[in-house]
Amino acid sequence: MNKGLIKHSFQLLNADYVKLNKKWNFRNVISPYYRLYYIDEGEGVIADQNGGLTLRPGYLYIVPSFTLCNLSCNCFLSQYFIQFFEESPDGISLFANCRKILEVEANADDIANFKRIIAINPGRGINRSDNPLVYEKDIYYKEYTELNNLQSIATQYETQGIILQLISKFLKPEIFQNDQITVTPSVVMDAISYIQINLSAALKVSQLASRANLNTDYFSRIFHRYTGQSPLNYILQKRIERAQYLIITTNKQQDAIAEMTGFDNAQYFSRVFKRLTGLTPGAYKTQNRTLNLMG
Template sequence: MIKRVLKQTFTLLNVDYVKLDSGWNYRNVISPYFRIYYIDAGAGEIWDASAKVRLESGFLYIIPSFTLCNLICPDYLSQYFVQFFEESSDGISLFENNRVIMKVKATEMDILNFRRLLEINPGRGINRSDNPKVYEKNIFYKEYQELNNRQSLSTFTETHGILLQLVSRFLTQQTFKHRDTGHVPVKILNIISYIQLNLNRDLSVTLLAEKANLHTDYFSRLFQQHTGERPVKYVHEKRIERAQYLMLTTRMTFTEIAAQTGFDNVFYFSKIFKKITGVSPGAYKKQMNTIGF
């Protein structure tokens, strides 16, 4: 018997139904959690690095974690939304190769799922402001995580089940270009897991090749063949993703974050951060309203 085990779990941050206007206009938003929207009236736009996506009534949209985007409502927009964190036993996101905004036609079950989430998780809206600069703060993350800890086992399990159902709506061949890991060599899969779990350690190409028991040049070619990126670039991207998460959910200094994510010094960390995200760590940090830290 073949057993398939999902390595990812999802935990609720916020869920709500809101009516928005032209004040919903936020640029360069990067969050360490996922967003799913169901639009029931009006229109809006989401931009990511590759495309502009129109928010239309009757559709579901997902924004994977660490996806740089702009959120815009020119006039009126009403939406159900849920924000949630992803955890993975091997450190690899389910959307590792698909960090783009995706869209699918909503079903009646999707709407019922959103309504049920709201019913069993009352008071889990943002409750402060729809501005990410206000609500993306460490103190608020901790507050909502504590609410999860207080949930009954029944509610926690049902909430996770509904999140899995909503995520599954985007795992189609049309919307989810997921690499078949069955064709990826076990050695490369093991190295990907090792990278995710050891971002603060030496991850030079030489060391990774040694762990894979492969010649350095051959390892680099094989890694790029199955991930689409050279090992150095891949490591840098994973380190910066972790840095973004730490900047949003902890009080660590840039120097501490640089050390925690494997950079020799804060200057090199800042250089790579800006190269990958397009903004400096300081500019990114300003995305959070630091009042109260």
């Protein structure tokens, strides 16, 4: 048995049951948290770069964090949903190599799990108002973080267990096609961890190579082989992912977020952010504010 298998933990953000209409129509959504849906009535569409899926009654859907997608409903759709953040000791997502929308048929236990997580986490919905200006985002997210901290240990474990059970539905080999099963060398893992911890600092590829006692070109080739990205592109991606998290969970200004994520100035930060997400930081904040009010 692989004792290190379950190294990912998940922190509940929202859980609720909602009835949606054609106002649920969002393009180029990319969030720093996961979305899990169980559809019980109606029909909608969720699409990513791999194509579209029709949201059908009786099915479960997962949208991993940082997965670009479009969401729409032409008439009526009702769903149970859970939103949650992921934590792992090395900063690598469970779905790092499988960032796409997945669908599985639900059973009675899955439906009971959705209802149970809502029951033991009351008041975790997001449909407080149709007006995004009703609340400040940093207060909103801080409140739910505090709610997690106030849970009894029994509720924390049960909530975590339910999320793990529901995620496990998508991890079967025929569904979860992770193309990179090979063991990642320690020099790459060390570099990944170092990048994750030091995103606000100046990071140079030569510095990472020196830490690994390798020349820069050889280190870059190894890093690309096991991550699919050059070290520089990987650093930029992780900085923008951190920025997305900060935009969603705080009310910090763009200059402050740029500094916290290692960018020299807000202009360069904004250019890279738009290149990687398709949106400016301001448009990203507005989109997620509106989306989070809808479910």
